[in-house]
Amino acid sequence: MRLTKQTNYAFRILMYCSANGGQLSRVAEIAKAYGVSEPFLFKILQPLNEGGLIETVRGRNGGIRLARESADITLLDVVRLTEDNFSMAECFERDDAECPLVETCKLSAALREALNAFFGVLAKHTIADLARPHDDISFLLGLEARKEALAAV
Amino acid sequence: MRLTKQTNYAFRILMYCSANGGQLSRVAEIAKAYGVSEPFLFKILQPLNEGGLIETVRGRNGGIRLARESADITLLDVVRLTEDNFSMAECFERDDAECPLVETCKLSAALREALNAFFGVLAKHTIADLARPHDDISFLLGLEARKEALAAV
Numbered sequence: 182m183r184l185t186k187q188t189n190y191a192f193r194i195l196m197y198c199s200a201n202g203g204q205l206s207r208v209a210e211i212a213k214a215y216g217v218s219e220p221f222l223f224k225i226l227q228p229l230n231e232g233g234l235i236e237t238v239r240g241r242n243g244g245i246r247l248a249r250e251s252a253d254i255t256l257l258d259v260v261r262l263t264e265d266n267f268s269m270a271e272c273f274e275r276d277d278a279e280c281p282l283v284e285t286c287k288l289s290a291a292l293r294e295a296l297n298a299f300f301g302v303l304a305k306h307t308i309a310d311l312a313r314p315h316d317d318i319s320f321l322l323g324l325e326a327r328k329e330a331l332a333a334v
Numbered sequence: 335m336r337l338t339k340q341t342n343y344a345f346r347i348l349m350y351c352s353a354n355g356g357q358l359s360r361v362a363e364i365a366k367a368y369g370v371s372e373p374f375l376f377k378i379l380q381p382l383n384e385g386g387l388i389e390t391v392r393g394r395n396g397g398i399r400l401a402r403e404s405a406d407i408t409l410l411d412v413v414r415l416t417e418d419n420f421s422m423a424e425c426f427e428r429d430d431a432e433c434p435l436v437e438t439c440k441l442s443a444a445l446r447e448a449l450n451a452f453f454g455v456l457a458k459h460t461i462a463d464l465a466r467p468h469d470d471i472s473f474l475l476g477l478e479a480r481k482e483a484l485a486a487v
Binding site: 184287291 | 441455456464465
């Protein structure tokens, strides 16, 4: 059982933006920091943008930033936008008519209850919790070096 | 986010055995009831057998049955045997050195807490809960027809 790679990088994108404060973050820089491709990140940005978690500014000096405070973005907000399937097991999907128990089985309800407990914890944690201001996250993401370079110009 | 197909069918195998009472169930019959192949089921039987959830009897009249009461087998017992990865996201795996935040990030702890809540609910439900004796599960699995055929011999 695991979250999709999209969800994983959605968390990381939002943490990057959080560490970068209100400044615009360039997707190329985020991609470089995490060692992934830009097209891969753009695919994840789409649901985050449509879901109101980030805003994008186009143009040469454009980039992305959080659309609301990182303390107001829960992990559940993210997972809801990036995970496209919470059926937990294929026997609950409409196109699976193989299992003769699908109508009577209590498995679906039990897994749903477990999933709700999982969601309940995700709703308690925010992007701000993941990367507190005093953490060395900015340094690790190369944002400190970037600020110094900007200051030196 | 979803459980593996192996876990899904592990639940179904155990439900089948539970519905069949103390009688031996033939893998060929379980495969037929769920519309899957026998080799696929055999792969799942191995961890269930090694983990002490089922016992196998070899030979022409052999088969499988629960190794303990279905009320003593929780969904968590099953998931522990059949899910081989609870890292939730690839950034917590040892062979992933890409993420610069892996040491400082609080995501791992948050997801672990959520996963524990998920497990907590699974530990409350048993195989017996999934398929109560009064349910029509035996009929749906074709076990009633089998019993009638045996009685008619």
